[in-house]
Amino acid sequence: MKVHKEGRGLLTVLFFILLVLNAGIIILAPFGDILKGIIGGVSLIIFLFFLQFFRNPARKIELNEKQILAPADGKVVVIETTTEDEYFRGKERIQVSIFMSPTNVHVNRNPVTGLIKYFKYHPGKYLVAWHPKSSTENERTTVVYQIHKNVEILIRQIAGAAARRIKWYINEGDSVIQGREFGFIKFGSRVDLFLPLDADVKVEMGQVTRGGQTVIAELK
The missing domain is CATH 1.20.5 (Single alpha-helices involved in coiled-coils or other helix-helix interfaces)
Structure with a gap:
């Protein structure tokens, strides 16, 4: 291992x-x-x-430009249409959130291949990861990927009550490959994805995900 x-x-x-x-x-x-x-x-x-x-198992990644892969191991806890204010300025997106317990692999992987269009780190609180305000008040990062046809995918690393350390290995302007490691969150935490409204979501509430392998959604 x-x-x-x-x-x-x-x-x-x-x-x-x-x-x-x-x-x-x-x-x-x-x-x-x-x-x-x-x-x-x-x-x-x-x-x-x-x-x-801190285990980091090898994963076989099958690249697919139409698929959005899970950025983390965990369990799907949110699937809903909502607004995103930081980058998309109140426009509606499909939000899919994955809760990572302390027993999960905590490596974070790029859900798509593309360009890092936007990156920002936000210091903040350490509310429990499933708290409704954790995505806007906790320590977090926001990453926006620009992919084919200028489609944009936003991912947010969120620290939880025990997760006091978010790590990232990307910068704005980087070109990245789907399934490759882009960060790590220590102990219990959450990852949010904000997808286009026409994305075809392939996961269900409560479903267990594997980073770099589970298909979260397909793009049209």
Whole structure:
């Protein structure tokens, strides 16, 4: 299993902290072997939890210029027609939101191939990711992809109550490829997609998505 670069430093530090802690307990603490074993087991569970969070599995990506792929692993929690004010200035779009729990892969992938037309980082609050105001008040980024026929797709990384770190590896003006990694959000979080009104949505509420593989919608 490949470990994401965002977690390597943290996992190394955590490993040595737990190693020293358990070595000290084994050598110095007046505990019985059973209690020492329990502490060691808990330490292992803690390390494995963080290890699985930073996993970065290989994904086979099938490029398709008419399809919008899932930017993240998670569960679809919103499918609705709404207005988007930051970039589209109140115009209606189809919003599809994916909630990422702490057990999901937290790599974010480009949903389409195209040009990064707009990018902006917004500092903000840390409301729970499913809160209605999280998309406008939480720490977040806004990315707009321009693709064929000048169609524009907006994606928003949103930090949650536990997600205090949004990372991105793109800049305005970059050309990007569908399915390639563009960012990472640490711990529970959410990703919003804003699609053209004529997009044919292919997912349902509650559906589990796989970043770079699940087809969110098709363009006409």
